[in-house]
Amino acid sequence: MAVVLVIASLFADVAQDQVPASVPWHAESFGMAVIATLTFGFVGIFLAVIGFKIFDWVTPGNLEKEILEKQNVAAAIIAGAVVIGICIIVARAIG
Numbered sequence: 001m002a003v004v005l006v007i008a009s010l011f012a013d014v015a016q017d018q019v020p021a022s023v024p025w026h027a028e029s030f031g032m033a034v035i036a037t038l039t040f041g042f043v044g045i046f047l048a049v050i051g052f053k054i055f056d057w058v059t060p061g062n063l064e065k066e067i068l069e070k071q072n073v074a075a076a077i078i079a080g081a082v083v084i085g086i087c088i089i090v091a092r093a094i095g
Helices: 002-018 030-058 063-068 073-094
Strands: none
Touching (some): 030 063, 063 073
């Protein structure tokens, strides 16, 4: 047990020394803020679409066909929940 504590304390010291100080970024002008907003917005939308397509790929059947052609409300609710979940993850990762 003591060996585990000694090894853990060694890794804790190394990890503490290697952690860089976070430097917040602020836009220097309104134009830079608009460009940053558009860039991160497009990245977020792209990642949400990719996440939905991956979800559609790993589930059996064609989710798009279920929702649009068969008017399956349950499939639409699941798809909406997945998209919201992916968007929350993407927003947390980007922001």
